[in-house]
Amino acid sequence: MNELTIVIATIVLAPIVGGLLFGIDRRITARLQGRYGPPILQPFYDFFKLLGKEGIAVSKMQFVWIYCYLILMIASLLCLVLRADFLVLVFLLGFAGVSLVLGGFSTKSPYSHFGANRELLQILAYEPVLLLLAVGIYAKNGTFLISAITAHEEPMLASLWPLFLAVLYVLTIKMRKSPFDIATSHHAHQEIVKGITTEFSGPFLAIYELTEWYEIVLLLGVIALFWANPLWVGLLIAFAAFLLELVVDNIAARMTARWMVRLSWSIGLFLGIVNIAYLYMTKGVF
Amino acid sequence: MGWITKSRVKSPWIMHFDNSSCNGCDIEVLACLTPLYDVERFGIVNMGNPKHADVLLITGPVNRRTGRVLRNLYDQVPNPKMVIAVGTCASSGGVFHNCYNVLGGVDKVVPVDVYVPGCAARPEAIIDAVVIALGELAGGRRHFWVKCPHCEQDHEVTDQRWTI
Numbered sequence: 001m002n003e004l005t006i007v008i009a010t011i012v013l014a015p016i017v018g019g020l021l022f023g024i025d026r027r028i029t030a031r032l033q034g035r036y037g038p039p040i041l042q043p044f045y046d047f048f049k050l051l052g053k054e055g056i057a058v059s060k061m062q063f064v065w066i067y068c069y070l071i072l073m074i075a076s077l078l079c080l081v082l083r084a085d086f087l088v089l090v091f092l093l094g095f096a097g098v099s100l101v102l103g104g105f106s107t108k109s110p111y112s113h114f115g116a117n118r119e120l121l122q123i124l125a126y127e128p129v130l131l132l133l134a135v136g137i138y139a140k141n142g143t144f145l146i147s148a149i150t151a152h153e154e155p156m157l158a159s160l161w162p163l164f165l166a167v168l169y170v171l172t173i174k175m176r177k178s179p180f181d182i183a184t185s186h187h188a189h190q191e192i193v194k195g196i197t198t199e200f201s202g203p204f205l206a207i208y209e210l211t212e213w214y215e216i217v218l219l220l221g222v223i224a225l226f227w228a229n230p231l232w233v234g235l236l237i238a239f240a241a242f243l244l245e246l247v248v249d250n251i252a253a254r255m256t257a258r259w260m261v262r263l264s265w266s267i268g269l270f271l272g273i274v275n276i277a278y279l280y281m282t283k284g285v286f
Numbered sequence: 287m288g289w290i291t292k293s294r295v296k297s298p299w300i301m302h303f304d305n306s307s308c309n310g311c312d313i314e315v316l317a318c319l320t321p322l323y324d325v326e327r328f329g330i331v332n333m334g335n336p337k338h339a340d341v342l343l344i345t346g347p348v349n350r351r352t353g354r355v356l357r358n359l360y361d362q363v364p365n366p367k368m369v370i371a372v373g374t375c376a377s378s379g380g381v382f383h384n385c386y387n388v389l390g391g392v393d394k395v396v397p398v399d400v401y402v403p404g405c406a407a408r409p410e411a412i413i414d415a416v417v418i419a420l421g422e423l424a425g426g427r428r429h430f431w432v433k434c435p436h437c438e439q440d441h442e443v444t445d446q447r448w449t450i
Contacts, residue, residue, distance in 0.1 A: 034321040035326060049297045052291075052293070193335050194335040
């Protein structure tokens with residue numbers, strides 16, 4: 001019964017928190033650019049407007065995949081709040097990303113295909129880092145369970161700080177912020193029309209935005225795990241990471257997909273492997 | 287007003303299309319997005335994709351080639367949609383009205399909701415036109431008295447069309 005309450009509260013509250021975070025994002029970005037900026041509730045206005053618009057069907061498969069994207073993302077978030085297996089969380093997040101890619105590929109539009117190809121490159125760039133994080137968690141706790149992380153007194157940040165830096169990098173890629181807004185980008189930025197979301201319109205674009213709100217809550221939750229005891233310190237760290245992403249977004253220009261993969265694999269994988277090798281040497285065989 | 291109507295008024299996404307304009311009006315449209323006017327305060331965002339847009343801002347006279355493109359773009363915008371003709375050329379063809387390749391104003395190809403006069407149209411007039419279009423989206427038809435930038439006299443703007 002208690003778990004059911006947590007599930008319902010997550011499904012209801014996560015999009016509200018995510019939407020407000022995106023509202024804060026747009027306001028802070030505007031202030032950094034010397035503008036006044038839209039109201040904090042602007043993402044919700046956009047969402048309800050999109051719900052009321054006509055949905056133009058280019059290919060019906062597209063809609064199956066966008067619903068898959070939403071459901072898998074919610075499932076991944078539920079893994080986090082129910083303190084289940086971290087490895088399952090990473091795989092569900094990966095499946096969600098692949099659903100979006102298939103949604104992009106299910107139309108004939110070349111812009112959508114370009115976006116989907118680039119989204120695949122983004123998955124290629126961040127997925128190994130998340131898997132290394134799972135291995136790092138196993139090396140530290142001897143289990144993939146998130147409940148073991150939250151039960152631990154010592155914060156994960158103390159021994160896994162190189163992986164924390166790598167995950168910050170993943171956050172920029174997943175939030176689609178500059179320099180990594182390659183597959184598609186946020187308001188007032190354009191990249192080959194609108195990348196992977198080009199063919200989504202009306203209510204289906206609204207579902208995409210809703211999924212992004214769940215996604216940001218999930219990613220900040222993963223960052224909060226680095227200081228899970230007490231949790232409020234972790235949440236503060238996650239919010240600080242979110243603000244850092246906004247600053248990076250405004251001072252960086254968009255780079256190419258190839259550059260992203262090269263940098264992610266050299267820095268992210270290097271940090272992750274060094275971290276795990278160090279744990280292996282100090283703790284012996286896991 | 288329901289949630290969706292209220293949200294519609296607060297989040298018009300604009301797509302800007304240049305027919306065969308001299309770029310004077312295009313620069314004024316872009317000026318609306320700069321920190322001086324900052325239309326994002328009202329949720330107005332410039333979109334590059336017709337499938338995400340609510341309002342089409344069209345500049346320049348329609349010629350035989352851009353007419354086809356414009357019609358295609360208009361068909362790709364999901365309903366409900368609004369069309370704003372920005373500048374004298376987009377409203378009537380302007381100084382190009384009797385060129386051999388020019389069809390005339392935007393309303394020769396797609397239905398127009400608001401006409402913005404001026405060569406080039408001022409950013410304030412463009413923002414005003416979007417406000418009138420939003421009034422139409424919200425369901426109420428309003429009457430405005432607007433000072434004409436050329437003759438300095440007040441003109442009544444009825445039924446969302448400028449009667450200059």
